[in-house]
Amino acid sequence: MDNITNIFREKKLKLTPQRIAVYKYLKSTKEHPSAETIYKALQPSYPTMSLATVYKALKTLVEVDLIKEINVGEGNFRYDGNMDFHSHVQCMCCGRVDDIEGISFSNLNEMVRSHTDYEIVTSKTYFYGVCNHCKTQNIH
Structure with missing residues (x-):
């Protein structure tokens, strides 16, 4: 606070x-x-x-x-509310959004920088799939 x-x-x-x-x-x-x-x-x-x-x-x-x-x-x-750098994954069936923790995608900025003439400042990475609830309910 x-x-x-x-x-x-x-x-x-x-x-x-x-x-x-x-x-x-x-x-x-x-x-x-x-x-x-x-x-x-x-x-x-x-x-x-x-x-x-x-x-x-x-x-x-x-x-x-x-x-x-x-x-x-x-x-x-x-x-x-989580201000730590992290990516997100969204369920394509129910729309649920979860944090992806424990994996750093910061190397993507370096990779993009080495393949372009851009100075990469930041990036946002989103993944899409089917959550465990929807898989078990056979919703997809």
């Missing part, structure tokens, strides 16, 4: 209870929820908070680099 307080003070932004709630929610889950999912989860504790407020909180938290916005191609942004 000190991190968010310091960053907001540094950027001269107001640290509202709604922004704190959205941030805490994302830090407490390994899921990659949409704004609508976050809104529904926080509704019981924050009944007066609107979906627009959740979107604004997410936008601000992304801008100050406290959370990541991820787009795995479904046209619906998801949010990630």
